[in-house]
Amino acid sequence: MLGKNDPHTLSLADNLASDLHMLGHYTAARDLNRDTLDRSRRVLGEDHPQTMALVINLAADLYGLGEYAAARDMHQEALDRSRRLLGDDHPETLRSATNLARDLRALSEHAAARNLDRDTLDRSRRVLGDNHPHTLTSARSLAEDLCALGEHAAAEALQHWIDSHGS
Numbered sequence: 001m002l003g004k005n006d007p008h009t010l011s012l013a014d015n016l017a018s019d020l021h022m023l024g025h026y027t028a029a030r031d032l033n034r035d036t037l038d039r040s041r042r043v044l045g046e047d048h049p050q051t052m053a054l055v056i057n058l059a060a061d062l063y064g065l066g067e068y069a070a071a072r073d074m075h076q077e078a079l080d081r082s083r084r085l086l087g088d089d090h091p092e093t094l095r096s097a098t099n100l101a102r103d104l105r106a107l108s109e110h111a112a113a114r115n116l117d118r119d120t121l122d123r124s125r126r127v128l129g130d131n132h133p134h135t136l137t138s139a140r141s142l143a144e145d146l147c148a149l150g151e152h153a154a155a156e157a158l159q160h161w162i163d164s165h166g167s
Contacts, residue, residue, distance in 0.1 A: 052078060
């Protein structure tokens with residue numbers, strides 16, 4: 001019989017929390033992810049891929065609850081760890097950067113979001129190519145930043161680029 005801290009149990013708890021999140025039950029998902037993350041850190045360690053995924057999932061729950069500063073802190077942790085373990089150009093690192101930029105935008109830190117999104121888009125284009133879904137997501141995120149900063153012509157030009165590369 002598996003115990004509460006068995007890696008398989010932790011994985012199942014992560015899956016259940018993801019289901020709760022997808023159903024919009026952010027509080028229940030947050031509580032389960034927080035508990036599972038604490039146990040995963042003890043059992044698997046900070047740098048284990050499942051622990052890293054739980055950090056990202058908990059940040060998404062916090063974002064869903066409107067706890068943008070807490071989400072930002074968790075996404076920053078995920079980005080820092082991903083950069084250290086996987087490198088600046090790894091697709092998971094790029095995804096973490098886009099998540100953090102979304103938090104910054106929600107906190108009205110538009111210039112910081114723009115700078116991060118611009119760097120992420122440049123890396124995504126180089127590593128993944130112009131037509132990759134994550135590259136297009138990065139471009140959309142940057143366009144939102146540009147609009148928020150009143151850089152409408154640049155946002156419109158970027159949207160045209162997105163339209164020409166999207167499916």
